[in-house]
Amino acid sequence: MGKDWLELTSEIMNNLYRSEEASARGDAALIVISLFFAGLLVVAFTSNPIATGTKPGERAPLFSGKAYNGDGWETFVFDDLLTPEWTPNSTDDAPWIAVEFMDRLCGHCVSAASEVGDWSETYVKTSNWPGPDVLFVAVHVEFQGSSSRADIEDFRDSNGHTFPYFDDDGVGSFKDWDIGATPTYFLVQPNGIVAWNSGIQNLAWDAVSEESITIGDPNGDQRVKLNEAIEQITLSYGGATE
Amino acid sequence: MNEYVILSFHAVIILYGVLLMTPIGEAIGSILVNKWPSTSTKRGRMLAGLMFVCTGGFTVSAHTLWMHNKLSEGGSVCSGSSILNCDGLIGNPDYNTVPFIGQPWGLLGMVAFCVLLWIVVVIAKEPLAFSTPTFLKAGLGATIAGLPVIGLLVSYEIKEGLICPFCTTAHIANIIAMVAFFVLFKMYESDEWAPELKKTRK
Structure with a gap:
């Protein structure tokens, strides 16, 4: 055989x-x-392709839809916030972007709303912040239950927030951003590269060396908060200098 | 270098292939005859022309893959205020990868034109083999299978109101290859495929 x-x-x-x-x-x-x-x-x-994803160093997934800006629901395109030509040595005023995935029915989101509002007003040049402007965007997802647009408007206005609230219902960008729980925060470089992801905590992306770096936990509470990430990452190479 | 100057390099390769397949191919193909004697015959020029078309399709597909990578870095490679704009299509994450596979369209184009080129080279090397009609049918089938893919990509262009000149060049190369395979298949069924055998028979 x-x-x-x-x-x-x-x-x-x-x-x-x-x-x-x-x-x-x-x-x-x-x-x-x-x-x-x-x-x-x-x-x-x-060429040196960059994958799309939400790990530090990856290109943040794009999304578009309707967002509430205080006056009404207007078309929101995430790309419009980006400055593709930005480099770490840029001297222009390209803003960084902080993205919060939240649900108005999530307890942690409710308790964090006040400090998120404070941060959105702190990390702007007009408040004597020496670093670059950081634009805040809240992406409202429905993990705990359904919410109408009127509910989202109420939540934003009652917390005194001035940044746009994007309605993810029907858009599903939370899948692209790999969101498993709320609130989840991201800090995105002006050119659209994810610099920090609260789900990964003390790992951040250094735009100069183009590699992952470890950032500290100044409060010693075993978790890096969005404001701590902004202060450590954007100031480490000056951001907007002119 | 201007992107359209680079595009013209790909277009010239395809155009040379097309001209080789036309009646004027005998004149413009004379520079190839010394190196490749088979191009002295109509069949040889058709196959050589098809090789140029597939090579041009391959290089332009590789270029779109390069653009895909460059755009992911955050650059701009072919944008403008006119309707001709690659960035808006190759850089659009909603359309720039093959559904289910998730790979860039340029890579699919490279693979497709390589397969077509392989078929053409095999036929050119052994034009009288028993397997030749099978290869001709395979080439024709593969290029016809490319039509729905081209249709899908054109639908993206219509949706976005943009035309990607590099992608369009690859689509045209596929259509030219389809016509060429059809003509070759018809030629195979006639005495034109191997006139030397016809003479022998007489």
């Missing part, structure tokens, strides 16, 4: 080796595979 199988395999291999048609296919395959890999190598050596 074993011998038959061996003889058969040997015969097939022998036929393949002697067959001119098989040789033509093999030669053609070699040419084409070489071309394919040459093309891939050129692309690989001349």
